[in-house]
Amino acid sequence: MKNLDFFGNEVEVVDPPKGRKKTPKMQEMFGTVPGRTCGECAHCYGFEANRVWYKCELWLKLCFPHGGHSKASDIRLKWQACGKFEEGSDGDG
Numbered sequence: 001m002k003n004l005d006f007f008g009n010e011v012e013v014v015d016p017p018k019g020r021k022k023t024p025k026m027q028e029m030f031g032t033v034p035g036r037t038c039g040e041c042a043h044c045y046g047f048e049a050n051r052v053w054y055k056c057e058l059w060l061k062l063c064f065p066h067g068g069h070s071k072a073s074d075i076r077l078k079w080q081a082c083g084k085f086e087e088g089s090d091g092d093g
């Protein structure tokens with residue numbers, strides 16, 4: 001099937017631009033630490049609004065230099081720890 005413009009002329013079909021690349025997680029960049037979770041890490045902190053949200057201070061510095069206010073920068077306490085894991089948190093910051 002041909003693609004035609006408003007005047008009936010054949011037009012070239014161009015692929016749409018590819019979507020933005022998803023920000024790599026810390027675990028993808030630095031590997032994982034078996035048996036440990038982000039909730040146990042000193043770099044994990046939480047803040048409360050209408051619920052508690054958790055962030056990784058290292059990930060924010062590396063991948064979200066203009067702030068990490070979106071859902072894309074949230075982490076889960078149960079995620080397997082990354083290679084930058086440091087002992088020292090109960091997940092509440």
Ligand code: SF4
Nearest residue numbers: 026038041056081082
């Ligand atoms: S283990 Fe620590 S440094 Fe690694 S992603 Fe989780 S909170 Fe961040």
